[in-house]
Amino acid sequence: MFNFSLMGAGRIGKMHAEIINSHPECSLKYIFDINKKFANELADKYNASVASTAEEALENNDIQVVFIASATPTHTEFIIKAAKAGKAIFCEKPIDLDINKVNQCWDEIKNLKVPIQIGFNRRFDTSHNQVQKNAHSGKIGQLEMVVITSRDPAPPSLDYLKDSGGIFRDCTIHDFDLARFILGDDPVVEVSAFGSQMVNDDIIKINDHDTTMCILKSKKGVLVHINNSRRAVYGYDQRVEVFGSKGMSISNNQTPSSVEYFNESETFSKEPILNFFIERYSQAYKDQFKDFVQSIKLNKDTNVTFKDGRNALILANAANESLNKGQNIKINYD
Numbered sequence: 001m002f003n004f005s006l007m008g009a010g011r012i013g014k015m016h017a018e019i020i021n022s023h024p025e026c027s028l029k030y031i032f033d034i035n036k037k038f039a040n041e042l043a044d045k046y047n048a049s050v051a052s053t054a055e056e057a058l059e060n061n062d063i064q065v066v067f068i069a070s071a072t073p074t075h076t077e078f079i080i081k082a083a084k085a086g087k088a089i090f091c092e093k094p095i096d097l098d099i100n101k102v103n104q105c106w107d108e109i110k111n112l113k114v115p116i117q118i119g120f121n122r123r124f125d126t127s128h129n130q131v132q133k134n135a136h137s138g139k140i141g142q143l144e145m146v147v148i149t150s151r152d153p154a155p156p157s158l159d160y161l162k163d164s165g166g167i168f169r170d171c172t173i174h175d176f177d178l179a180r181f182i183l184g185d186d187p188v189v190e191v192s193a194f195g196s197q198m199v200n201d202d203i204i205k206i207n208d209h210d211t212t213m214c215i216l217k218s219k220k221g222v223l224v225h226i227n228n229s230r231r232a233v234y235g236y237d238q239r240v241e242v243f244g245s246k247g248m249s250i251s252n253n254q255t256p257s258s259v260e261y262f263n264e265s266e267t268f269s270k271e272p273i274l275n276f277f278i279e280r281y282s283q284a285y286k287d288q289f290k291d292f293v294q295s296i297k298l299n300k301d302t303n304v305t306f307k308d309g310r311n312a313l314i315l316a317n318a319a320n321e322s323l324n325k326g327q328n329i330k331i332n333y334d
């Protein structure tokens with residue numbers, strides 16, 4: 001049995017608490033959030049204790065695993081403290097918005113050899129995962145192009161946007177990771193990014209972008225197109241396509257059922273696609289967690305490493321640089 005401390009009882013923390021609690025080999029023991037109301041509500045729901053300080057949750061002898069789902073600026077501090085206390089760690093994406101903080105964090109923990117997994121849940125989506133397998137099984141021949149569409153149903157609040165780190169580090173970071181996952185051992189070597197402000201005035205106020213396209217090129221020459229929007233009126237649009245010398249494979253949007261309607265004005269009309277990440281990736285979040293638990297149980301490397309988190313941030317930073325300079329950026333992972 002693994003005993004957990006959960007850091008952060010906000011939007012995603014609430015969902016993870018349910019997943020931890022539902023796993024037969026895991027027990028949620030402590031919750032820490034600076035918002036005491038959120039912490040108390042979750043503790044009551046899962047019969048856990050509220051830690052009075054972050055250290056109490058991170059260093060407690062009763063726990064073996066720390067799950068970090070708190071606000072992004074807390075991640076590196078909590079990772080370092082948990083690693084020094086010898087705990088296994090799951091940390092939500094991104095590790096941090098600042099590559100220097102990510103590098104310092106790695107310097108502090110690399111010799112401690114604690115298991116750590118980063119929350120790139122999309123790798124665990126059954127359909128995206130199958131597309132990745134199809135890209136390498138020979139089914140589509142030699143991989144030549146990857147097309148990733150990722151559009152949110154509606155933009156978040158101005159308060160959220162102000163601290164988000166910009167669309168590439170907040171949203172596209174998932175797609176950069178998915179692109180790296182699909183490419184396998186063929187690294188991205190170049191990034192070119194474009195962005196526009198088309199959705200609302202909030203984005204203009206904070207000088208961010210809401211409509212973006214990135215082109216990545218891998219060492220072997222595979223081209224990856226990622227398009228993002230902060231507003232898709234028809235729902236959370238999540239599609240992945242791989243194209244090769246012998247064919248193509250697509251992971252399409254999902255609807256609550258496969259029922260279709262046909263009438264005078266429309267054909268092949270379905271129910272709206274699943275609304276947002278908690279609904280769309282519910283299976284992926286659960287399987288990601290099972291995979292993490294399996295890794296720590298078998299004492300093997302996790303399948304989404306600190307390095308994966310760092311490399312996705314490097315691509316996001318390169319996209320920012322490309323957009324700002326109007327140039328193609330060559331990637332340096334050092």
Ligand SMILES: NC(=O)c1ccc[n+]([C@@H]2O[C@H](COP(=O)([O-])OP(=O)(O)OC[C@H]3O[C@@H](n4cnc5c(N)ncnc54)[C@H](O)[C@@H]3O)[C@@H](O)[C@H]2O)c1
Pocket residue numbers: 007008009010011012013032033034035038054069070071072074092093094119120121277
């Ligand atoms: N993998 C995914 O699909 C996904 C989706 C959403 C969010 N996230 C990530 O999860 C993290 C949390 O996002 P969210 O949407 O739940 O945000 P949120 O604002 O709903 O929740 C964050 C929580 O952290 C708490 N917090 C802030 N400072 C703290 C501190 N010092 N100690 C403890 N708790 C503290 C806040 O009180 C809040 O309850 C972010 O890093 C975000 O990028 C990942």
